[in-house]
Amino acid sequence: MAKKPLPKAELDKICKQLRRDIMTMLVKAGSGHAGGSLGSVEIIATLYWNIMNFDPANPRWDERDYFILSKGHVCPAQYAVLGNLGFFPKDELWTLRKLGSILQGHPHWLKTPGLEASTGSLGQGLSIANGIAMALKRDGKPNRVFCLMGDGEQDEGQIWEAGMTAAHYKLDNVCGIVDRNYLQIDGNTEDVMGLDTLSDKWRAFNWNVIECDGHDVDALTDAYNQAIATKGKPTIIIARTTKGKGVSFIENQVDWHGKAPNQEQYEKAMAELAD
Ligand SMILES: Cc1ncc(C[n+]2csc(CCOP(=O)(O)OP(=O)(O)O)c2C)c(N)n1
Numbered sequence: 001m002a003k004k005p006l007p008k009a010e011l012d013k014i015c016k017q018l019r020r021d022i023m024t025m026l027v028k029a030g031s032g033h034a035g036g037s038l039g040s041v042e043i044i045a046t047l048y049w050n051i052m053n054f055d056p057a058n059p060r061w062d063e064r065d066y067f068i069l070s071k072g073h074v075c076p077a078q079y080a081v082l083g084n085l086g087f088f089p090k091d092e093l094w095t096l097r098k099l100g101s102i103l104q105g106h107p108h109w110l111k112t113p114g115l116e117a118s119t120g121s122l123g124q125g126l127s128i129a130n131g132i133a134m135a136l137k138r139d140g141k142p143n144r145v146f147c148l149m150g151d152g153e154q155d156e157g158q159i160w161e162a163g164m165t166a167a168h169y170k171l172d173n174v175c176g177i178v179d180r181n182y183l184q185i186d187g188n189t190e191d192v193m194g195l196d197t198l199s200d201k202w203r204a205f206n207w208n209v210i211e212c213d214g215h216d217v218d219a220l221t222d223a224y225n226q227a228i229a230t231k232g233k234p235t236i237i238i239a240r241t242t243k244g245k246g247v248s249f250i251e252n253q254v255d256w257h258g259k260a261p262n263q264e265q266y267e268k269a270m271a272e273l274a275d
């Protein structure tokens with residue numbers, strides 16, 4: 001069932017709150033991936049608030065849509081979303097990466113309510129999404145499957161095996177998203193392993209390709225709805241983003257890929273992220 005999208009100003013405000021939560025989680029943990037988490041906020045938040053069906057009180061609800069975070073290292077962004085939506089008490093966010101926490105440094109689907117898969121070893125999520133999508137089709141069910149990948153993650157061969165598979169089996173219930181921030185762990189994606197033109201590659205694999213601004217919640221909502229309306233082939237959304245978006249000294253800085261702020265940096269970030 002289609003959801004009524006939130007007004008842009010309202011969802012933008014939620015995204016700011018999510019960014020503050022990510023910074024607080026990381027400073028308390030003393031480690032974690034700041035850049036990719038901040039950069040993926042609108043991609044994930046738009047899905048949860050404007051597109052997907054789910055029930056926080058019943059995460060395994062049969063009618064839910066599925067979200068697979070293939071680039072598992074940015075799980076603070078998904079945890080912040082799940083905590084704000086009530087999948088678990090929000091205070092759990094401050095236990096990120098602690099021993100015994102339900103919020104591990106990479107997603108553990110048996111520990112965190114609302115996760116569908118354990119990820120973090122890059123390249124695997126789209127194959128998991130395909131399996132869920134095939135089962136849904138076999139059962140004649142309308143649920144949708146969304147899978148967020150990184151652009152550096154596109155270097156993994158398994159992504160392209162999954163790409164062939166989804167097109168071959170006409171999995172139009174699958175929507176992949178690539179967070180196109182042009183950075184990976186150790187540099188610019190085009191220096192490490194050139195990807196451009198990424199859209200043409202996915203088109204050649206017989207996917208429906210949509211490009212959009214990955215920080216514009218209205219553009220993302222449109223893109224997701226176009227994906228849902230596309231029949232006979234899977235859709236990939238290439239969402240252009242800025243890694244570290246929202247915190248000036250983290251934006252576009254490769255050394256902020258896998259780093260947490262210290263107290264001083266945290267306070268500076270929170271001042272920039274204030275309402
Ligand atoms: C199979 C595998 N190889 C290497 C890594 C180490 N690693 C963690 S994040 C990362 C870079 C990911 O870059 P990208 O997909 O662009 O993510 P983002 O820029 O959104 O953080 C790498 C190589 C991993 N997690 N899994």
Ligand SMILES: [Mg+2]
Nearest residue numbers: 151152183184
């Ligand atoms: Mg990247």
